[in-house]
Amino acid sequence: MAARRNNSKGRPRNAEATRQRILAAASDEFSRHGFAGARIDRVAGLAGANKRMIYAYFGSKDQLYEALMERKIAEWVEAVPFTPNELDAYAAARFDYMQAHPEVRRLAAWRTFERSKPTTAERAIYQTRIDALSAAQRAGKVSAAIPAADLYAMVARLTESWLNAPPALLATSRSPLGFKRLAQHRKALLRAVRLLSEPR
């Protein structure tokens, strides 16, 4: 905040630029190596900063990671709004975002893998969405065949069917039976989400 307030003085602008460079480097490092494997030395090297600066700006490895995740989650929530009444549109947007942001996919995969403690904000996002989906089911806008929490988890996983598929299955997918082109798979994804969610 101080940086923004004093932008006219020049130096705080540099401070903000350094902060951004450190966060970009942290995104690279944490998405490659996970939280446990990430090294602050490498973040410093990538950011063209030194370790002391990183600690001065962010406090600790934990806090740097938290600042990064907070920003990534905010960007993702902003870019892929949850639309319970049009789950297929949500799935398509989520698929496109994950496709375009491999580092977000890897950060998320590491979080699951390392069983990171969820933040209060993350939990609130999911809870709000499940509540909204449940309301859409009660209003008859979404099929109630599958309970809201399950349906939400399923739709999320479906958007990653190929993105997170085992390497051997990916190898197969290039066969004539596979999806060949992304557009074909995207169509199949939308179809699947409709089959699970459209009221009939």
Add this chain to the structure above:
Amino acid sequence: MAARRNNSKGRPRNAEATRQRILAAASDEFSRHGFAGARIDRVAGLAGANKRMIYAYFGSKDQLYEALMERKIAEWVEAVPFTPNELDAYAAARFDYMQAHPEVRRLAAWRTFERSKPTTAERAIYQTRIDALSAAQRAGKVSAAIPAADLYAMVARLTESWLNAPPALLATSRSPLGFKRLAQHRKALLRAVRLLSEPR
């Protein structure tokens, strides 16, 4: 093979027991740390063997990993037969197996995560299954709404909707809106697979 042929002499039986102990230790180590992070010293410690013995039995870290994966894949294929005409039963069996074998889940997740080179055997398994599913669609036993390769990938991911869910979503799932009991989620999973695959 030599070990089996000479079982009556006693020493080869020990050799086989050592081999088994090493593989069990390798399963623990590779599922915890992935291929890159695994340490042969720790495998030796866990197996009550020494590093030289491991290299004598398996050749290298690479070959130990391959021997382990070969066995794990064979066990999994044996325990969860693919039944293209009853995809819901397959999904239920896959879910139960993954539930009961967290180390298999982690080994598989690492493989995806580390982008391991798929083995010829693995690729053949997937290709055979996608071919069989495609045939079931042509025969009208399975809905052709979703192409076979996509459907296979989707059903596999659906069985892991909660098992591989983000920690924050898992935290939500214990809410009254969540699945609370595994049996409820298992039911929702079967329902989802039927919606995607039942001919109508």
